[in-house]
Amino acid sequence: xxxxxxxxxxxxxxxxxxxxxxxxxxxxxxxxxxxxxxxxxxxxxxxxxxxxxxxxxxxxxxxxxxxxxxxxxxxxxxxxxxxxxxxxxxxxxxxxxxxxxxxxxxxxxxxxxxx
Amino acid sequence: xxxxxxxxxxxxxxxxxxxxxxxxxxxxxxxxxxxxxxxxxxxxxxxxxxxxxxxxxxxxxxxxxxxxxxxxxxxxxxxxxxxxxxxxxxxxxxxxxxxxxxxxxxxxxxxxxxxxx
Numbered sequence: 001x002x003x004x005x006x007x008x009x010x011x012x013x014x015x016x017x018x019x020x021x022x023x024x025x026x027x028x029x030x031x032x033x034x035x036x037x038x039x040x041x042x043x044x045x046x047x048x049x050x051x052x053x054x055x056x057x058x059x060x061x062x063x064x065x066x067x068x069x070x071x072x073x074x075x076x077x078x079x080x081x082x083x084x085x086x087x088x089x090x091x092x093x094x095x096x097x098x099x100x101x102x103x104x105x106x107x108x109x110x111x112x113x114x115x
Numbered sequence: 116x117x118x119x120x121x122x123x124x125x126x127x128x129x130x131x132x133x134x135x136x137x138x139x140x141x142x143x144x145x146x147x148x149x150x151x152x153x154x155x156x157x158x159x160x161x162x163x164x165x166x167x168x169x170x171x172x173x174x175x176x177x178x179x180x181x182x183x184x185x186x187x188x189x190x191x192x193x194x195x196x197x198x199x200x201x202x203x204x205x206x207x208x209x210x211x212x213x214x215x216x217x218x219x220x221x222x223x224x225x226x227x228x229x230x231x232x
Contacts, residue, residue: 033219040224043220043222043225045219048212048219050217055212056215058219090158092159103149104220106158108158109157109158
């Protein structure tokens with residue numbers, strides 16, 4: 001009964017490939033996010049969706065395309081993978097329409113390695 | 116712009132000793148503050164949060180944090196550290212994204228806690 005689940009947990013792929021990471025939450029939250037953790041453990045928001053609508057896009061290259069088929073799912077598709085895309089990608093969700101004073105619940109992360 | 120500073124990259128504490136992890140934030144409005152913990156190979160788990168009210172907040176696993184507006188700080192404390200507390204700790208501030216009414220979390224760079232026997 002994992003609250004926020006991501007698949008796969010590990011992903012190793014070659015430069016130039018296209019890959020997707022899936023995220024599902026069973027908390028009934030309206031808002032979902034993608035955060036990226038780089039090799040120095042720095043966490044930064046990439047995208048946020050509220051009820052399937054894109055709310056936040058933090059100047060992420062357009063090779064990254066999030067898709068939210070419904071409010072319980074937020075997938076991340078990455079085209080033409082580059083070495084610099086290697087990172088841990090975290091999905092998260094929050095209640096309360098993602099407004100202020102709400103906490104985020106994180107998934108276990110997907111470690112993407114581009115070789 | 117909003118930012119969070121965790122000045123200690125790593126800290127080593129003896130098991131049973133007390134712990135304080137420092138966090139300073141920069142945010143123009145009322146801050147919403149969080150501490151998350153990341154165990155090796157795991158996701159982030161919320162330890163505690165401050166939204167308003169009592170400036171000393173209690174969290175899970177025996178952790179507490181104190182909000183000090185005058186110092187722009189939100190330091191995390193634990194009176195007696197256990198070996199299982201070894202992990203990476205992240206302080207974060209909830210920042211309003213302009214023209215959206217929604218927030219994003221702005222994280223510090225983390226502090227790695229090592230626990231010695």
